[in-house]
Structure formats: C-alpha cells, structure tokens
Amino acid sequence: MDLELAGRRALVTGASKGIGLATALALADEGCDLVLVARSSDALNAAVKTVGSRARRDVMMLPADLSQTSEVEHVAARAGAIDILVNNAGAIPPGGLAEIDDARWRAAWDLKVFGYISLARLLYPTLKVRRGVIVNVIGSAGERFPSDYIAGASGNAALMAFTRALGRSAPKDGMRVVGINPGPVGTDRLRMLMRTQAERELGDGDRWPELVKGMPFGRFAHPEEIASAVAFLASPRSGYTSGTILTVDGGQP
Numbered sequence: 001m002d003l004e005l006a007g008r009r010a011l012v013t014g015a016s017k018g019i020g021l022a023t024a025l026a027l028a029d030e031g032c033d034l035v036l037v038a039r040s041s042d043a044l045n046a047a048v049k050t051v052g053s054r055a056r057r058d059v060m061m062l063p064a065d066l067s068q069t070s071e072v073e074h075v076a077a078r079a080g081a082i083d084i085l086v087n088n089a090g091a092i093p094p095g096g097l098a099e100i101d102d103a104r105w106r107a108a109w110d111l112k113v114f115g116y117i118s119l120a121r122l123l124y125p126t127l128k129v130r131r132g133v134i135v136n137v138i139g140s141a142g143e144r145f146p147s148d149y150i151a152g153a154s155g156n157a158a159l160m161a162f163t164r165a166l167g168r169s170a171p172k173d174g175m176r177v178v179g180i181n182p183g184p185v186g187t188d189r190l191r192m193l194m195r196t197q198a199e200r201e202l203g204d205g206d207r208w209p210e211l212v213k214g215m216p217f218g219r220f221a222h223p224e225e226i227a228s229a230v231a232f233l234a235s236p237r238s239g240y241t242s243g244t245i246l247t248v249d250g251g252q253p
Helices: 018-029 041-054 069-079 102-111 113-129 150-173 188-202 223-234
Strands: 009-013 033-038 059-063 084-087 133-137 176-182 245-248
Touching (some): 009 113, 018 041, 033 041, 059 069, 084 223, 113 133, 113 150, 133 150, 150 176, 150 245
Parallel strands (some): 033 059, 084 133, 176 245
C-alpha cells in the first residue's frame, strides 16, 4: 500500500534508537525527509548513517535535551517546515509512590509529558499551515495504571487526555492528532527492566526470558511493528482519524 507520504517532512524525537529509530526508517522508506532529535550527538550520527544507508532522503539531526524549555525552543526554531511530528522521547522510571521522589518524578515528566506538550505547542503553527499530523507515542500503562509504575501510568494517562483533547480541536485547522499506546516493546531499556524484574522475582537476572513466555505470542512487540502503525496513522490513508489512540499490546488481558 502506498501511504502517500513521499516528499513530506517528519520530525521524530527519541530518534536515535528503539521505536524512534524504527519510525525514522519506516518514514524514510515511505519517502519522507527527516529531522531526527535525541540527546546524544554520537547516537544521532549513527542513526543518520543507518537511515542514509537504507533510503536516500534528506536527514537533519538536532541534538537536544527536550526536558529543557530552551532546547525545545531551539528545536522548534531550527526544524523548519514539517508535515509530521512524532513525539517519542522519554523514559519514566518504574517504582511506587514511596520510591519515586519529587525530583525524579518532575525530571521524567519534564521530558516526556511537558516535552511532548511544549513541542506540539511550538510547532503547531507550522503544522497548521501544512495541514500536518502529530503522532504521540505514549504507552499502555496509561490504560492499565500499574501501581509499581505510578509516575509512568500517570504521565501516560495525562498524554492520552492531551492527545484526545487536541485531536478534537485540530480538524478545524485541517490537522490531525493521534496517539499510539505500545505494550512491551523489545528495546534495550525494556530488556534492562526485565532483567531487574527477573532478579527480584526469580533471583537471577539472566532468567528474564522466562518472563516473556507468558506475553501474547510469547514475545515483545518489535519496534518496527510500532513504527509501521506510526507511519500509517501519519499518512493520508488515515486521514479521518483524529483524537484516537491505538493500543498495540498483542491483546494483553
């Protein structure tokens, strides 16, 4: 299926690895030019080379810590004209209420929650002119409310509400805003968390694959599966979709 994305320009945050890099590759394969944003210049350089080796598209990199307002403003000022914004940067630490103090909670939300909101606000005028799309990659904890991931569950739920609210008003500006809630995805970070969980529950971090067997299809989602959903939702093929959040979790109960 031709997603009719050729020639469009997409900004992807958290683009140096995992879902972000897979999304950049998927959009490049569909003919998009790219602006890649992540904290590490070295990791971004590697991502640019990876994308360039697969698709001959224009790729711009903007190293930035999106938890800092000044750097969000810098990205918005440098990004130029874009058609698609994929908010993906951010990792909120696990833990219950007593384990996540105010400083860690605020730092995590500054990057993921306020980072998404601030970048969307600053880029909205450009996206409005180009009748663009915002895709927020959020997370299924915002639906499931795990108490041992309380900062992440709360932050994801807030971003779900933000996506739905903005997605309802965006069509009057010729725009769309959608979200994706991935379940467990096979990223380096998730493997690290699973190792910690296996150490706690099984007494041996190396036994973490045993915890995966009970998941749907006996595995994590692949980053490419989430990226494909991003590409479709960002495309004209999904042109009547706004304020919607797609859950991609393998049908977890």
